Amino acid sequence: MKTGNRYRSIQVNRLWREKLHSLWMNIALGIVIILPFLIAIGLLWKSEMLLEEHSLLNLLFSREWKPLSGKFGFYPFIISSLWVTILALLIAAPICLLTAIHLTQYADTWVLKVMHPVIDILAGIPSVIYGVWGILVIVPFISDYLGPLFGKQISGYSILAGAIVLSIMIIPFILNILIEVFKTIPNELSESSLALGATQWQTIKYVLIKKGMPGIISAFGLGLSRAFGETIAVLMVVGNVTRIPTGAFQPGYPLPALIANNYGEMMSIPLYDSALMLAALILFLVVLIFNFASRILIIKMEKRSQ
Numbered sequence: 001m002k003t004g005n006r007y008r009s010i011q012v013n014r015l016w017r018e019k020l021h022s023l024w025m026n027i028a029l030g031i032v033i034i035l036p037f038l039i040a041i042g043l044l045w046k047s048e049m050l051l052e053e054h055s056l057l058n059l060l061f062s063r064e065w066k067p068l069s070g071k072f073g074f075y076p077f078i079i080s081s082l083w084v085t086i087l088a089l090l091i092a093a094p095i096c097l098l099t100a101i102h103l104t105q106y107a108d109t110w111v112l113k114v115m116h117p118v119i120d121i122l123a124g125i126p127s128v129i130y131g132v133w134g135i136l137v138i139v140p141f142i143s144d145y146l147g148p149l150f151g152k153q154i155s156g157y158s159i160l161a162g163a164i165v166l167s168i169m170i171i172p173f174i175l176n177i178l179i180e181v182f183k184t185i186p187n188e189l190s191e192s193s194l195a196l197g198a199t200q201w202q203t204i205k206y207v208l209i210k211k212g213m214p215g216i217i218s219a220f221g222l223g224l225s226r227a228f229g230e231t232i233a234v235l236m237v238v239g240n241v242t243r244i245p246t247g248a249f250q251p252g253y254p255l256p257a258l259i260a261n262n263y264g265e266m267m268s269i270p271l272y273d274s275a276l277m278l279a280a281l282i283l284f285l286v287v288l289i290f291n292f293a294s295r296i297l298i299i300k301m302e303k304r305s306q
Contacts, residue, residue: 036288043284046277049270059278065242072275074282076244080159080252081286083245084238085228087163092171093220100178101204105190112179123172131236134165139237142249152249155239160248162238166227174223181215182208214298221294225287231256255283 050059050072062073103112143156185208193203209216239251240261263276 040281040284043277043281047274047281050274050278053271060282063244067269067272067275070271072271072278074255074279076242077253077255077258077279078282078286079244080238081228081254081256081283083159083248083252084162084166084234084254085224087159087248088166088170088227089220089224091163091167092174092223095167096171096174096178096219096223097216099175100182101208104179104182105200105204105208119172119175122168123176127169127230127233128236130165130169131233134161134233134237138164147249150249154249155251157237157239157251158249159238159245159252162234162252162254163248165233165237166230169230169233170223170227173226174219177219177222178216181212181219184215185211214301217294217297217301221290221297224294225290228287228290229256229283231260235260255279259283 053070054072059072059074060078061075062071063075064071064073065076103115138161139156141156142158142161143154146160147154147156189207189211190203193207194200198206234254235257238254238257240253240257241251242253243251245252259276259279262272
């Protein structure tokens, strides 16, 4: 009898523990799901003052940024952000992909073991240090060598400088993901391909990359989102000139730089403060669009590989 009561007591305690664990996990999941909506609602609420006075389309596509005259055109900042981000990804993507292939398919095991802490160190360096390095190295290189090579007499503070610094910042982030993607692909696939007479590069091109394509797209999508929101390093080298850039050698003014440069000192001007909150909301929505687009591509690739 005592044994039966003890067993029931253990079962009841176990049931309550399971319910408690399930409850806090569901609460944590709910917080993660709700948090983006709370951020968006908060930014929209703070942007309401500006949206009441100007139409959203006019704000997004106007070229004039004269806050003291009541003109808030975000188009130059959006275009500058896209220039810097896409150019940075175009620089970083092939470097990361080829490096990940070499480290996982060609290099000795000890090379990968050495590279892991190096990648982690690069990922942990503060962005302001990348910015200082960009001012000391990248900006003079563009001004003295790369610009004249293309017939450009420029100061070096440009979209290209921001893109180069930003690409170096996102390389460890993307590379870590790509290494894990290639490591999770079963060795049997490579061995089967090689056994059928394919070369090492044919195996990588037609088997490994095809199998890992959803993970590759995910890595590039997350890198794109990460790059779009980077602030300090880009702010230090991009030039911060309010105009629409038409080339990589021209200065730009990305949205994160606009917010970082002006938010502290402009909080006392309600309409300006509302404009900066709208800039943050635009930044937030663009990152969401990038993430959703990459997710859709991943789903399509997974369906094709099945």
